[in-house]
Every structure is written in C-alpha cells, then in structure tokens.
Amino acid sequence: MSRDLVIAPSILASDFAKLGQEVSDVAKAGADWIHLDVMDGHFVPNISFGPDVIRAMRPHTDKVFDVHLMIAPCDPYIEAFAKSGADIITVHAEAGPHLHRSLMAIRALGKKAGVSINPATNESDIEYILDTVDLILVMTINPGFGGQKFLPSQIEKIRRIKAMIGDRPIDLEVDGGVNVETAPLVAEAGANALVAGSAVFKGDGLEEYRANIEAIRSAARAAIS
Numbered sequence: 001m002s003r004d005l006v007i008a009p010s011i012l013a014s015d016f017a018k019l020g021q022e023v024s025d026v027a028k029a030g031a032d033w034i035h036l037d038v039m040d041g042h043f044v045p046n047i048s049f050g051p052d053v054i055r056a057m058r059p060h061t062d063k064v065f066d067v068h069l070m071i072a073p074c075d076p077y078i079e080a081f082a083k084s085g086a087d088i089i090t091v092h093a094e095a096g097p098h099l100h101r102s103l104m105a106i107r108a109l110g111k112k113a114g115v116s117i118n119p120a121t122n123e124s125d126i127e128y129i130l131d132t133v134d135l136i137l138v139m140t141i142n143p144g145f146g147g148q149k150f151l152p153s154q155i156e157k158i159r160r161i162k163a164m165i166g167d168r169p170i171d172l173e174v175d176g177g178v179n180v181e182t183a184p185l186v187a188e189a190g191a192n193a194l195v196a197g198s199a200v201f202k203g204d205g206l207e208e209y210r211a212n213i214e215a216i217r218s219a220a221r222a223a224i225s
C-alpha cells in the first residue's frame with residue numbers, strides 16, 4: 001500500500017523567539033505535519049524543549065503534531081507528551097529499556113506510536129514490533145542537531161524497511177539532511193514522510209517557507225511518479 005506523501009517541517013530549525021508564529025506560518029505554508037524534536041542532553045548531546053512548550057504551540061495550528069522523543073528513559077514522560085497535544089509519539093529503539101512496552105503505552109493513551117532508529121542501528125532491531133507501530137522513523141543523521149549532512153548509507157536501509165513493512169499501514173519517515181537533492185532519493189527508496197528543518201526554515205516567513213515546502217514536495221513526487 002502506498003501512503004500519502006507528508007512534509008513535516010522540524011520546528012528545531014525555526015526561530016524559538018516566536019515559536020507560535022513559526023508554527024502558524026509553516027502550517028499555512030503547506031506543512032502536512034509539524035515535527036517536534038525533543039532532546040534531553042543525555043540520549044543526544046543537545047537540549048531542546050519539553051511538553052510545556054509543545055502545549056504552548058498547540059493552539060497555533062490543528063496540524064498533526066509529530067513528536068520525536070530523543071530522550072532516555074522515555075517511559076516516565078510519555079503521558080506528559082500525550083497530554084501536551086502530541087498526535088504521534090515516536091521513541092527510539094536504542095532508548096530502551098523495553099521498546100514494546102513503550103509503544104503499547106503510547107497506543108493506550110490513544111496516540112499513534114512511532115519507533116526511530118539511529119544510523120548505526122540495523123533494521124532487524126524493529127522486526128518484532130512491526131505490529132505495534134504506526135510509524136517508523138529512519139534517522140539519516142546522528143540525532144541531536146539540525147543542519148547536518150545527509151548520510152547516503154541509510155538509503156538501502158529505507159528500502160529494506162519498506163519491504164519489511166509490506167502491506168501494513170505504517171508511515172515510513174526520514175529525518176536529517178532532507179532537502180530538494182535528497183528528498184527524491186528517500187522517496188524513491190520508499191519513504192512517504194519527510195522531515196525537513198533547515199531546508200524549510202531557510203528564508204524569512206510564510207512565503208519563503210511555502211516555496212521551500214513546495215520544492216521538496218515536487219522533488220519527492222517527481223521521483224515516485
């Protein structure tokens with residue numbers, strides 16, 4: 001089954017001094033989902049924001065909030081993120097300690113459950129939880145910072161995960177260094193949800209965001225049409 005193409009701008013690359021305006025602008029500019037990168041300074045070497053900041057962003061759009069937890073442990077915080085307005089909550093397979101339990105906890109709270117894997121992680125690590133996920137997020141950079149260079153080594157992994165998914169209703173998302181040059185590569189390999197931070201938020205304001213989103217979407221579409 002082929003899933004709809006989704007462009008999910010990462011708020012990490014926005015101007016944090018005007019977060020509400022940035023969320024609203026990028027939503028009006030054509031974003032399908034809003035990607036929210038949560039970092040703890042422990043699982044990844046950077047700290048971003050937590051559930052209170054997501055709650056503050058929530059009234060600024062009704063788009064899907066796609067929350068990517070780069071935190072360990074994650075279980076103690078899942079409920080807080082669910083209550084903050086998340087629609088999808090993604091945890092890392094590497095965060096542990098019990099991935100299946102974390103995914104079931106997300107679903108029990110009525111949210112879509114996602115699993116993410118780092119560039120060094122083999123897709124076999126998620127083979128046995130495929131029936132408990134709604135989204136798989138393949139990192140095409142080492143998580144922690146925006147603006148890094150896309151790792152082409154991950155393209156083959158995306159292709160293998162797409163085959164593993166088969167007919168299951170699972171979105172296959174890619175995050176890290178996605179732009180007009182790399183979007184066609186990941187779309188052709190089977191990804192349908194593309195996270196882009198610096199490639200969307202370059203420029204200043206709604207009209208430039210709209211052009212950036214449209215350029216990424218057209219480049220991806222051209223590769224799969």
Ligand SMILES: O=C(CO)[C@H](O)[C@H](O)COP(=O)(O)O
Pocket residue numbers: 010012013035037068141142143144145146147148175176177178195196197198199
């Ligand atoms: O998860 C992330 C960092 O860990 C970001 O979502 C990612 O880096 C997006 O930024 P860019 O498109 O600039 O690479």
